[in-house]
Every structure is written in structure tokens, then in C-alpha cells.
Amino acid sequence: MLTLDRVSCHFGGVTALDQVNLTVLEGQVFGLIGPNGAGKTTVFNLITGLFPPSEGQLTFQGQSLLGLASHHIATRGIARTFQNIRLFSEMTLIDNVIVGMHTHLNYLIWDAVLKTPRFRTSEREARAQAQQLLHRVGLGDSPLELAGNLSYGNQRKLEIARALAARPKLLLLDEPVAGMNATEKNTVMALIETLHQDQLTVFMIEHDMRFVMGLCDTVAVLNFGRIIAQGSPSAIQSNPAVIEAYLGQEDT
Amino acid sequence: MDWSSWWSTYSTLVLSIGVYGLMAISIYITLSCGLLSLANAAFMGIGSYVSAVATMQFELPFSLALLLGTLTPSVVALIIGVPVLRLSGVYLAMATLGFGEVVRVVALNLDITGGPLGLNGIPLLTEWWHVLLALILVLILLNALRHSKIGRAFEAIREDETAARLMGIATHHIKLLAFVLGAAIAGLAGGLNAHYTFTLSPGNFGFENAVDILTMAVLGGIQGLIGPLLGGAIITLLPELLRSLEEFRMAANGVILIAVVLFLPQGIWDPRRFRRWLKKRATHVDA
DSSP states (O other): OEEEEEEEEEETTEEEEEEEEEEEOTTOEEEEEOSTTSSHHHHHHHHTTSSOOSEEEEEETTEEOTTOOHHHHHHHTEEEOOSSOOOOTTSBHHHHHHHHTGGGOOOOHHHHHHTOHHHHHHHHHHHHHHHHHHHHTTOTTOTTSBGGGSOHHHHHHHHHHHHHHTOOSEEEEESTTTTOOHHHHHHHHHHHHHHHHTTOEEEEEOOOHHHHHHHOSEEEEEETTEEEEEEOHHHHHTOHHHHHHTGGGTTO | OOHHHHHHHHHHHHHHHHHHHHHHHHHHHHHHTTOOOOOHHHHHHHHHHHHHHHHHTSOOOHHHHHHHHHHHHHHHHHHHHHHHTTOOHHHHHHHHHHHHHHHHHHHHHOTTTTGGGOBOOOOOOOOHHHHHHHHHHHHHHHHHHHTSHHHHHHHHHHHOHHHHHHTTOOHHHHHHHHHHHHHHHHHHHHHHHHHHHSOBOGGGGSHHHHHHHHHHHHHHOSSSSHHHHHHHHHHHHHHHHTGGGGGGHHHHHHHHHHHHHHHOTTOSOOHHHHHHHHHHHHHHHHO
16 A cells, blocks of 8 residues: 655755665554654655655555645545644644544535535534544543643544544554553554554554554564564564664663 | 714724724734735735726726725735745745835836825725725625634644645645735725825835734734734724824834733733633632
8 A cells, every 4th residue: 555665865964764665555554663763753754745755766555655745645545643743732622623624625615605505514514523533532522622731642642533534544643652641552552443443554653562562463663764674563573683773672 | 073073083093993904804814824924015005006096097986996906916916925925934024025115116116106106186985884894794704714624724724834734735725815815805905095095105005004014913813803803993093092192102102012912912802811811700709
């Protein structure tokens, strides 16, 4: 579904990514791990078109993503969350989610001005769907709260709801459980499992090993901009190169 | 004082409150989309000159002149918006101020605009209800947009443009829409303004006016449509209310503005602060 073919990315003299090859298959929960500064978020930024790769090819569903503007990539069916949460903090929870539906609301300006039936129906449906999504991530109780007032963990959940609102085919999660307590992690884990059952392809970056190993069917390890290992969670856990680069430094 | 003499004394002031309400709303649109554009005075100038020339030289009906005064700045905004809106923050402010200077200098040097003398003897065609109708229509339009995907896109762009783009919002189109809409409203306000002030000169639409318009929106508050209207009214009325201070009135004007910005940073009309006050009062009563 998503392929990165020998993708490199240089910032000035710094090589953030060096000849990265990755393939995410349809229906997969794919995990990308690696030490801080390894270049994981850069991978997401390239996929979502925030900046172009220095070399290499990015394809999604057989079509190249190179040269496409970010909002076009989003309409192709790729939605994401952010490591450093980027919600619309002065907007309500439900409005945050409805912004995610922007491209699916296909009324024109005049429909809004004249309040035509088409405008009313699509706004009403959007509101109902947004409310359902809030329920799904466990935030259904206070849809009119401001996003900025949520706890850290709940902000991450809201970001997932907003990304799901775009009805993506591929969901990119950038450290979805960073800063969460154990209970919150379990609810997000259960949520991602239901998304997986619904055939959504998930590509996540995460530091929490229990979380990654429990959810992902394939894990890739990135270190200093290079993929040093790729395979099933159990194979990764016993890979000596990975243990040296990453797992060995953690108390697992 | 009876009604007709009151009106003959104060009609210009009343109409100015409406026209500057429109101007404050025109800059509110771009601000609500996160754009600090200071081109609105220039768009107002274009609208004023185009509609005044239309009624004076081409003897077009007032309605058609107003339409031209609205459309011309919109087209100009569409053309300059594409390159200029690549900028943001203070750089956008500088570029739009620069555009304002260009408009002023062009008006100063063209024959059709009367050069430095400006235009005199513009027919007095603006009635009180024209201004009121324009305000009502603009408010209905913008209120509808605010509660649609367009308004949400404006807000999302203001809060986090990158996140908005990654949600599939074509941010450059939406920003251009805000810029053109602001120009159209400023042009309409200019057309109405020209037909009750009798004269126009290039100096009316320079730097000072651009900053005044921004001040109106910021002073009133940009949380909704009421704030800019209120700000427009206050900035228009303040010099008149302070008339008794004579030569100190501009200084007093400035002091009042500083006080408001210091103590009410979100502007005078801030629904969130009102809600907080209500809550506080409710808890006091409970205790």
C-alpha cells in the first residue's frame, strides 16, 4: 500500500534519512521504532508532503506521492497525528473532529449562505459522525469542551479522532501513547485493535515496547537514518543489531 | 433639538460608524484566518475612487457604482493575493502596507482620480438605510460562513496552518478567499463612504487609516462579528466625545487605547471573559 524506495533526506550537511526502504501492506499494523533523533518523524513528514525527499521514491496505492501538496496527499487517504500535539486548541472537541471531515463536506459556499437542504443535511451528518468518533475514542461526554483544556492523554485521543474523521486508508500515528498512563495506554491499544479489525492500515512510531510488540505485525528499526532491521516483533526483539542500538539501552 | 436638525449635524458621524464598522469587519475576516493584512485601507480607497468616478464621470446609477466599487478591489486582491499570501506575520503586514503606498501614489498621479486635489463634488447619494442594509447583508453572509466548513477552516488555519493542511484543507485557497472577501467589503464601504463625504483625496487611504482600521478590530475584539462593529463605533466616536479636551484629545485617544489593550487584551467584546464573569458571580452568590 505504501512504499518508500531508497528514500534519503538531507538537511544541509546532516543526513536525516539514508536510503530507507519500507513497505507497509494493506491491513497491516506497522511499527517504526528507533532511538530519539533516528529520523522517525522525518519519515512521516515526507509521506505527508511537508517537505520533499532529497532522493528516492514514495508511492501510495501504486501512485507516486512526490510533488503532491500536503492537502492533496490528505485527500488521497493519508491522515496523521503529531508527536508534539497539534490540535486546534481554541476550538471545541467536536469542531476539531469536524475540521477533519473538511474534504467530505461537499457543499458550496452558497449552500452555506442560503442554508440549503444540502448544507443542513451534510452539517447534521458531520456532527453526528463526529460525536460517534468522540465516543469511539472515549471523549463523547463533553463535545463542547475546548481542546486546549484536555489532559495530555486525551489530547492524543482527540488527535486520533480528528485523523479518523478524514476517513483515511492509511493512518499515521506519531507516538500515540507518549505521556500516557497505563490505563490510557490500554484504551488506545484496544482502539487500535478495533481499527485493525476494521481493515484500516496503521503505521505507527512508538517508543513503548510493550505497545509496539503487542500491536504490530511488522516492526522496522531506524537508527541514525538507516533501517537496521525489519521483521516480526519477536525477530526484532532477538536481533543483536537492534539490541545493541536500541533495546539494550532500555531496561527490557 | 428636533430630529431633522440633529440629523443634519450628525448624519456624517452616524454613517461613518456604519462604514467603519464594515471596515473593521473587513480586516476581521483576514485576522480570523491568521493573516495580518493591512491592505484594507487601500482596498477601501480603490472602492471609493472607482465608485465616485462611476457616478461622476460615467453617470452610472449608484447601485451599479457600488457594485463596481466592490468588484474592482476584489479582482485586485485576487491578483496580488497569489504572490503576497505566501508571506505571513509581519512580512505580510509589510507587503500589504507597501501595496497601500502604491495605491496612494497611483491615486496621487492619475488624472482620473484628480491627482493630489482628489475628487470634489461627489453626489451625496448614500442614505442611512444603504449603510444599514450593507451592514446587515455582510453580517448575514459572514455569520453563515462562520458556521460552515469555511469558517472552521479559517479558524483551523489561524490556530495551526500545518495541521489544517494535513486535514486536507487547501489552505492557500481559503486564505485567498478571506483576502478577497475582505477586499470586497472594504470596497463596498469605500463606495458608500465616497457618496456622503463629498470629497476624496489620496491621503484618506494611507498608512494612518490602515492602522486605524486594525486598531478598531483589535480594540473591539476578534472573537466574533460584534467586536469589530463595536471597535469601529468607538474609534469613530472617541474623537467627537473627547472634543472638550481640545488639543489634548488625540493624546487622550491614545491613552484610552493603551488602557484597553493593557487590561482587555482580547478586546472589549470577549464572550469568554463575559462567561467567566458570570461564573464568578454565580459562585459568589452560592457562597
